Amino acid sequence: MTKRTTQARGRASRRQVLAGAGALAIAGVIALPGGSARAQAGAGEFAAALKKTLGDAQAKDGKVAIQAPEIAENGATVPVIVRVDTPVTADSYVRRITLLADGNPNPEVAVFTLTPRSGKAEVSTRLRLAKTQNVVAVAELSDKSLWMTKKEIKVTIGGCGG
């Protein structure tokens, strides 16, 4: 497959040089940059989702941790525990935990709203991961401070396709 694409490209550039831009040449030239533009759009979506979570503030490293398998055989259901290392009291608690994934078709995963009644800032769920990627957790505390962590999870069989 890769070999054929390379050959098609070679043919395309020769035709370009000869200024004989046939349909094959156009397809060859447009298809490849198109692919990388889509990949960048994916990264842009993750950056936008992170920006939406953080606003204009900066998140610090620490306090929040993700517990998940290093290697997930089945990306359709990957168990994840996110916990924030902070006491939960009436005036000091975790307001929100946002989970994002940087390699899924859509970077949003979940937003958990916690309260002083939570007792313990820990949430477990199961994720779909399309491929090997980073899962990112951002915790917002009641003092408005933001804490972030990420964990790479290797996925053997992706969990988003049909």
Added chain:
Amino acid sequence: MSEPRVKVPEKVKKGEVFEIKTLISHPMETGQRKDGDGKVIPRMIINKLVCRYNGEEVFAAELAPAISANPYLSFFTQATASGRLEFAWTDDAGRTYTHTAQLTVE
């Protein structure tokens, strides 16, 4: 379909922090898949869970298609008084599925 399951201890001590485990049967259709004719199968997911303890919201989750089918969520709350833990899941069509658990605080 969409049968909720909730695991809560029957009895807890006052002030104790206890875990609540929830699961609802649901395909969580991502909106990414195509059917046999190549048409996109529309997104249909459980997008929200709210847990109220004697009427007060103690936990909420907004979910995206990246949450697995039959969405499982577990979280914690602190025992204050005996009463009801109410759970409400909402899907993309605006349908709500509810479950109530009784809790005894000693």
